[in-house]
Amino acid sequence: MRIARLLAALLGLALASVASAPSRAADLDAAFARIATENFGEIEAAIGDLAATGDPKAAAALQALTDSRLVYAPADKGVFIKAPDGKFTDARTGAAPAAEPFGTKPVRVNNRVRRALEAALGSLTLLSPDPAKRLAAAEAVLKSRDSAAIPALDAAIAKETDARIKKTMVQARAAAVLGKADATDAEKVSAIDVVAERGDQDTLSLLANLRANGTPIVKMAAETAAGAIERRLAVLSSVQNVWYGLSLGSVLLLAAIGLAITFGVMGIINMAHGEMVMLGAYTTFVVQEILRTKYPALFDWSLAMAIPLAFLVAGGVGVLIERSVIRFLYGRPLETLLATWGVSLILQQAVRSWFGANNREVGAPAFMSGSFDFMGLAITYGRLWIVVFGALVFAALLFVLKATSFGLKMRAVTQNRRMASCMGIRTPWVDSLTFGLGSGIAGIAGVALSQIDNVSPNLGQSYIVDSFMVVVFGGVGNLWGTLVAAMTLGIANKFLEPFAGAVLGKILLLIFIILFIQKRPRGLFALKGRAVEA
Amino acid sequence: MILRTIIDLDWRGRVFLLVLAAVAVLVPLLNLAVPAGSAFNVPTYLVSLLGKYLCYALLAIALDLVWGYCGILSLGHGAFFALGGYAMGMYLMRQIGPRGVYANPVLPDFMVFLNMKELPITWWGFGHFPYAMLMVLVVPGLLAFVFGWFAFRSRVTGVYLSIITQAMTYALLLAFFRNDMGFGGNNGLTDFKDILGFNIQAQSTRVALFVASVVALALGYLIARAMVTSAYGKVLIAIRDAESRARFMGYRVERYKLVAFTVSACMAGVAGALYVPQVGIINPSEFAAANSIEAVIWVAVGGRGTLVGAALGAVLVNWAKTWLTGAFPEVWVFGLGALFVLVTLFLPKGIIRTLSEWSARRSDQRAASAAAEAGIGAVQQPAGAE
Amino acid sequence: MSSVTSPELTQSILYLDGVSVSFDGFKALNSLSMVIGHGEMRAIIGPNGAGKTTMMDVITGKTRPDDGDVLFDGSVDLTRMDEASIAELGIGRKFQKPTVFESHTVDDNILLAMKGPRSAGSSLFGWRNRVRDDQKDQVLETIGLKDHRKRLAADLSHGQKQWLEIGMLLAQDPKLLLVDEPVAGMTDHETEQTAALLASIAKTHAVVVVEHDMHFVRALGCKVTCLHEGSVLAEGAIDAVSTNDRVVEVYLGR
Numbered sequence A: 001m002r003i004a005r006l007l008a009a010l011l012g013l014a015l016a017s018v019a020s021a022p023s024r025a026a027d028l029d030a031a032f033a034r035i036a037t038e039n040f041g042e043i044e045a046a047i048g049d050l051a052a053t054g055d056p057k058a059a060a061a062l063q064a065l066t067d068s069r070l071v072y073a074p075a076d077k078g079v080f081i082k083a084p085d086g087k088f089t090d091a092r093t094g095a096a097p098a099a100e101p102f103g104t105k106p107v108r109v110n111n112r113v114r115r116a117l118e119a120a121l122g123s124l125t126l127l128s129p130d131p132a133k134r135l136a137a138a139e140a141v142l143k144s145r146d147s148a149a150i151p152a153l154d155a156a157i158a159k160e161t162d163a164r165i166k167k168t169m170v171q172a173r174a175a176a177v178l179g180k181a182d183a184t185d186a187e188k189v190s191a192i193d194v195v196a197e198r199g200d201q202d203t204l205s206l207l208a209n210l211r212a213n214g215t216p217i218v219k220m221a222a223e224t225a226a227g228a229i230e231r232r233l234a235v236l237s238s239v240q241n242v243w244y245g246l247s248l249g250s251v252l253l254l255a256a257i258g259l260a261i262t263f264g265v266m267g268i269i270n271m272a273h274g275e276m277v278m279l280g281a282y283t284t285f286v287v288q289e290i291l292r293t294k295y296p297a298l299f300d301w302s303l304a305m306a307i308p309l310a311f312l313v314a315g316g317v318g319v320l321i322e323r324s325v326i327r328f329l330y331g332r333p334l335e336t337l338l339a340t341w342g343v344s345l346i347l348q349q350a351v352r353s354w355f356g357a358n359n360r361e362v363g364a365p366a367f368m369s370g371s372f373d374f375m376g377l378a379i380t381y382g383r384l385w386i387v388v389f390g391a392l393v394f395a396a397l398l399f400v401l402k403a404t405s406f407g408l409k410m411r412a413v414t415q416n417r418r419m420a421s422c423m424g425i426r427t428p429w430v431d432s433l434t435f436g437l438g439s440g441i442a443g444i445a446g447v448a449l450s451q452i453d454n455v456s457p458n459l460g461q462s463y464i465v466d467s468f469m470v471v472v473f474g475g476v477g478n479l480w481g482t483l484v485a486a487m488t489l490g491i492a493n494k495f496l497e498p499f500a501g502a503v504l505g506k507i508l509l510l511i512f513i514i515l516f517i518q519k520r521p522r523g524l525f526a527l528k529g530r531a532v533e534a
Numbered sequence B: 001m002i003l004r005t006i007i008d009l010d011w012r013g014r015v016f017l018l019v020l021a022a023v024a025v026l027v028p029l030l031n032l033a034v035p036a037g038s039a040f041n042v043p044t045y046l047v048s049l050l051g052k053y054l055c056y057a058l059l060a061i062a063l064d065l066v067w068g069y070c071g072i073l074s075l076g077h078g079a080f081f082a083l084g085g086y087a088m089g090m091y092l093m094r095q096i097g098p099r100g101v102y103a104n105p106v107l108p109d110f111m112v113f114l115n116m117k118e119l120p121i122t123w124w125g126f127g128h129f130p131y132a133m134l135m136v137l138v139v140p141g142l143l144a145f146v147f148g149w150f151a152f153r154s155r156v157t158g159v160y161l162s163i164i165t166q167a168m169t170y171a172l173l174l175a176f177f178r179n180d181m182g183f184g185g186n187n188g189l190t191d192f193k194d195i196l197g198f199n200i201q202a203q204s205t206r207v208a209l210f211v212a213s214v215v216a217l218a219l220g221y222l223i224a225r226a227m228v229t230s231a232y233g234k235v236l237i238a239i240r241d242a243e244s245r246a247r248f249m250g251y252r253v254e255r256y257k258l259v260a261f262t263v264s265a266c267m268a269g270v271a272g273a274l275y276v277p278q279v280g281i282i283n284p285s286e287f288a289a290a291n292s293i294e295a296v297i298w299v300a301v302g303g304r305g306t307l308v309g310a311a312l313g314a315v316l317v318n319w320a321k322t323w324l325t326g327a328f329p330e331v332w333v334f335g336l337g338a339l340f341v342l343v344t345l346f347l348p349k350g351i352i353r354t355l356s357e358w359s360a361r362r363s364d365q366r367a368a369s370a371a372a373e374a375g376i377g378a379v380q381q382p383a384g385a386e
Numbered sequence C: 001m002s003s004v005t006s007p008e009l010t011q012s013i014l015y016l017d018g019v020s021v022s023f024d025g026f027k028a029l030n031s032l033s034m035v036i037g038h039g040e041m042r043a044i045i046g047p048n049g050a051g052k053t054t055m056m057d058v059i060t061g062k063t064r065p066d067d068g069d070v071l072f073d074g075s076v077d078l079t080r081m082d083e084a085s086i087a088e089l090g091i092g093r094k095f096q097k098p099t100v101f102e103s104h105t106v107d108d109n110i111l112l113a114m115k116g117p118r119s120a121g122s123s124l125f126g127w128r129n130r131v132r133d134d135q136k137d138q139v140l141e142t143i144g145l146k147d148h149r150k151r152l153a154a155d156l157s158h159g160q161k162q163w164l165e166i167g168m169l170l171a172q173d174p175k176l177l178l179v180d181e182p183v184a185g186m187t188d189h190e191t192e193q194t195a196a197l198l199a200s201i202a203k204t205h206a207v208v209v210v211e212h213d214m215h216f217v218r219a220l221g222c223k224v225t226c227l228h229e230g231s232v233l234a235e236g237a238i239d240a241v242s243t244n245d246r247v248v249e250v251y252l253g254r
């Protein structure tokens, strides 16, 4: 505390001397002379002196000191900044010294000195011409709650023009007041109000201290403020969980939606569904490889190009599987399960032989990296795109099924095959295309999943159980059910994670679904009727 | 009951038991009595490998009991197998005693490594062989009972049942990967030293384990056979063919299924328990979905609903696997995948039934031509095969 | 319909009152009421989709009614029981589409249907193995499948399967038989045989027969109920019902 007060005095001095330009150079020299010592007390005082000059050269020197790059020559009290490459710069002039300084020693730092150093740097950069630096300095004070910085803050606030930085400075000042031993209750209470506006976890821990040991009035104010913040944070974290849950749900939706067609609508147990997703992901990889080597400028378009290709590749493979295997097994679901499992093994091994067993690197285009802040939530573009993409694919599929003639034929065939063929619909053709559509959508999902998962031959395996769970939970044959199921499971997973951990949370969900299927064997939105009982 | 089953066995079952008996005598003899250099010597590693196949065969028979006779395509039998294996593994871990790396007399190495202070409750009693053997039956059996009780009562059937058994297996896989479950996490249980006081690496122990596997397989076969040839088995098949018809006749379908499922899970547990000392390790990968599904294909290859065929399929497929993974490692997975596709498309009845139908047709033809020669127009009715 | 009094209830083997069933809003049964007496034979007719099969589903526990009472033997509430317990009470059913156990022999099909303990334990430990050959032979005799007893049910013709299912019903020996379209796919001669058989069964059992074949219904010579859109349209002697204007309009046609 004593040092703090000392510092405060020094800072006050410093601010007073900002105006008197002529004496600045002299002050700077004196301060540098003072720092060239082994005495921690002297060094500490010199730091104060340096900060008081407000000179950029002082700032540079102090920065060097925090990085342990400030040295002095005991012989002539010259102070130098040593660059990482070993070159010296004279701290006083900022120029290279005439001759290589001889026998330099580093200026040493202990904890007390370090604290002084941080405060000094804080107040020095508060006045920096660079707004980012000023903001960072204000944030630093906010964290350290160093009451010594109050005078510096006052000066800075007076000069500040940027509203956002100014606000942070005011908050920092309030935090510093709260850290001050001799602040009056009134000062503290109004400071609490100011600080409470921030409403984050740091503020909460700052207030926790006051709630524990303050005067009754302060205690009460802190209590109220902390309560409000806690509520806000609770809401925020729920919103955050919901958001994460939605994005996980979108991943599940993407993985499952193709299955909702092949399994849900056609009733085919396609254990190779995951491999369709994998094929989509590898298509993305190949597209990116080609772009990287041939047309690097187009890299940002790689995903857009991969989507139709993945649809064609996976859809084509799907049609092939349907024509060569599945069509012989209609009405024998358990055999279909086994045969398609065999197909999945073959596809996995084919990809493994071709591309190797290791993970393949799939890059993200520029527009998918980074994040933005939305009402206190950090939203990454990657997540956002997955959610948007999931919604688009869902809407497109819904459109195909409900509003096109192909969708009509498809529903006719799956509901009453004989009748449909009597009415002149070529059922085998519709079967193939429907299966191809489901597989193609799985391929598109693979493009999206290549962005968040390892692209390896096993990619599909990790989604197969999840996908079936989603479709069964949602109710077979019901696209909306699949959507609701995916989002419910995604959100439930994210809310369970904090309590149970990721793995246990997943286990709990699996158990929940197993129990749920006991209660409602046909899923959330079951189709009723005789057809499903067969 | 078992005795009556033996007396009533069909020729296929008799051949099966005779082969098992021959194997149980010959393999130990050729291993122990024939000198190592001789061409007739069966090396010890081969004894354990054959023992492993026999455990798979028992698993296949267990699966055939529910799939072949009751239509329950369980994708969870790998889990029952693994649970039996873990029960045995836990006994074997406790037998290591102070010989572990950390020389802790009570705690297995991985627990010391994880800073556990005392034995978790789940491990209590596993130092005693009888208790561990009881658990080999009880743990898979109980899980199957509880799972089946819920599933069959709410009439989850067909692929839905397959999917939730797979989900169960997956949940167990995730759970056993966790270190704090206390079952060795990722690495599982290994470095076993001895079983019932005999060195687990010793040649004579390996031979004894092999013989135990033969006996277990024979017993498992006889129990399953007794079940399916009894009136119970007839009802089971009736349920497989027309579940709701059986209900309307007053049969409590869920109970019939539950009995078969639970017995089958216990059998799978025993298979796992015999498997672990012969391969020397049990880890969570035994819970992988692929294992359960592979077991299904063994049954399909041999012929579902024949028991003997299931055992035959298990041995054949695994023999092919051992041979192919040694000779052409890349090819094996392709081969396995193709096996799944080709068997379901072209051999839906499996080897045994296809062969027997084929020979029945041949003998029919021969009988018919003989009858024609003799001028008798008697047409034989095909005998009722199950 | 008929005003239900309590003697009617106590004398009935089957009593349906105000039974409604709907599937996704579609009313398959609409406040259906009907009483079958002990030892009565009743024929049910009605156009496709009238709810005849659904009525049987409700009685045998396959479908739960949304509303209404279904009482067996005057007191037992069937709406709370599952299929197996209802069968144990003594209600047997033949399905519209013949369902027999295809991988069993004709013999075993009858054996499985034979009256006796049904629990898993008893079947496992052999009680049901005591084959009552005489009873079985009698049933096989009646349905004319004695020469086919060793054949697999899957190999039988459609008509033979119908007979086998009737035989299974006989072996089960229930108090109440529900027979859904027994003569579909049978020759005229067989149809007459079936009518005679049902008539002889009806001497000792209550029988409810659903059938479209009016010759057959006439041959049964019993009270007839005509269903339409889930409720009773007409009830009475065959001549009265078949001349009823509404019945002619919706079902028989002019």
Ligand SMILES: Nc1ncnc2c1ncn2[C@@H]1O[C@H](COP(=O)(O)OP(=O)(O)OP(=O)(O)O)[C@@H](O)[C@H]1O
Residues within 6 Å of the ligand: A528, A529, A530, A531, C023, C027, C028, C046, C047, C048, C049, C050, C051, C052, C053, C054, C055, C096
């Ligand atoms: N499980 C079900 N789900 C949906 N609708 C059903 C179901 N069961 C019956 N229905 C409907 O209820 C109505 C009555 O059917 P039901 O089978 O009882 O008719 P029916 O009188 O037996 O006709 P038929 O003479 O053709 O056998 C039909 O329109 C049918 O579509």
Ligand SMILES: [Mg+2]
Residues within 6 Å of the ligand: C052, C053, C054, C096, C180
């Ligand atoms: Mg009907």
